[in-house]
Amino acid sequence: QSVLTQPPSVSGAPGQRVTISCTGSSSNIGAGYDVRWYQQLPGTAPQLLIYDINNRPSGVPDRFSGSKSGTSASLAITGLQAEDEADYYCQSYDSSLSGVVFGGGTKLTVL
Amino acid sequence: QVQLVQSGAEVKKPGASVKVSCKASGYTFISYSMNWVRQAPGQRLEWLGWINAGKGNTKYSQKLQGRVTITRDTSASTAYMELSSLRFEDTGVYYCARDHPRGFDPWGQGTLVTVSS
Numbered sequence: 001q002s003v004l005t006q007p008p009s010v011s012g013a014p015g016q017r018v019t020i021s022c023t024g025s026s027s028n029i030g031a032g033y034d035v036r037w038y039q040q041l042p043g044t045a046p047q048l049l050i051y052d053i054n055n056r057p058s059g060v061p062d063r064f065s066g067s068k069s070g071t072s073a074s075l076a077i078t079g080l081q082a083e084d085e086a087d088y089y090c091q092s093y094d095s096s097l098s099g100v101v102f103g104g105g106t107k108l109t110v111l
Numbered sequence: 112q113v114q115l116v117q118s119g120a121e122v123k124k125p126g127a128s129v130k131v132s133c134k135a136s137g138y139t140f141i142s143y144s145m146n147w148v149r150q151a152p153g154q155r156l157e158w159l160g161w162i163n164a165g166k167g168n169t170k171y172s173q174k175l176q177g178r179v180t181i182t183r184d185t186s187a188s189t190a191y192m193e194l195s196s197l198r199f200e201d202t203g204v205y206y207c208a209r210d211h212p213r214g215f216d217p218w219g220q221g222t223l224v225t226v227s228s
Contacts (some may be wrong), residue, residue, distance in 0.1 A: 002155060036214040038156075045206055045218040046156065057213060089156055091214065099156040099172050100130070 003028060004103035011109040012080045020075045020106045028101060030071035033093040034052030037066055037075045040105075048084040049088070050075060060091050077108070085110045113137040115207050115219035122225045123197050130193040131222045133207030140188035141165035144210035147181060147192040148218075151203040161210060162190060197226045 003061040005023040029035055035049035048057050050066040053073065061074070063078045073092075077084055090103040118132040133145065140215050147159040160171035162181040180193045190207055205222045208215035 003198070034203075034214070038215070045221050046208075046215070047218070048211075048214045048216040051213040057216065083220040091156075095120070097173055102148075102158065104155045 002104040003097065003101040004090050004092060006088075006090060006103040006106045008104070009107045009109065011111055012077075013111045014080050015083065016080050017076065017078045018080060018108065019077075020088050020090075020108070021040045022075070022103050024071050024092060024094075025071070026071060027096040028092045028094040029068065029073055031095055033095075035066065035068055035073040036091045038091065039066075040089065042086070046089065078108050079085045082110050086110060095107075113209070113217055113219060115209065117205075117207060117219040117222045118151060120223040120225070122227060124228055125197055125199060125226055127197050128193060128195040130191055131205050131207075131224070132192050133192070135188045135209070138209075140183075141185055145181075145183070145190040145217055146170075146210050147179075148206045148208055148215070149201075149203050150206070150221075154203070159192065159194075159205075164190065164201045167190045170196050189206070194224075197224075199226050203228045218221065 038046040040046040041047045042074045053068045054066040067074050087105045089105045094095050094101045114136050116134045121129050123129050141164050144163045146161045148156050160181050162169045178195050183190045207219040
């Protein structure tokens with residue numbers, strides 16, 4: 001059971017928009033700790049996708065964006081492309097656990 | 112370019128220990144902390160712990176406290192993660208990841224650890 005809760009899967013057709021939620025609590029996202037998102041392509045290591053809620057490292061397309069409200073965060077992907085098919089993980093810090101926590105991961109399928 | 116290269120796959124018996132290395136290049140090793148994260152087959156990412164590469168102080172996940180030890184060799188720009196008293200459920204891919212202010216960036220390629228009798 002993850003401290004950060006994500007939907008197990010989402011899907012969308014090419015060109016569509018999808019969102020992935022990450023629900024936490026007052027000891028992590030709600031406490032104001034940074035929220036990061038990682039993309040893990042099949043068979044590869046995760047890569048940083050979004051940091052500080054809605055900032056992208058160089059090289060990440062602006063089709064990817066993040067947001068936060070209260071104890072939850074969201075990742076939005078617009079103009080879906082086949083290459084976006086991957087697992088996506090949210091990450092934060094939890095003061096109760098005194099450590100870094102990840103969401104359970106969401107598998108994105110491009111139909 | 113910044114790169115983390117990990118040691119090769121390991122097969123261990125239950126109760127044994129495993130030590131995985133992570134060699135950093137392309138940046139000043141002691142300027143950043145290093146995290147270790149694992150992923151059981153088909154499962155989520157799990158944070159194991161962190162070492163301040165400059166000072167050497169560490170922080171471990173509560174779940175693995177007592178079984179995991181993270182060290183570093185500054186002369187070799189290399190971080191190590193040792194997991195003891197291995198169990199079948201410790202099987203998975205172990206990653207190192209630099210602790211950049213933006214987040215975990217970059218990640219090593221991963222090391223498969225298999226616990227099998």
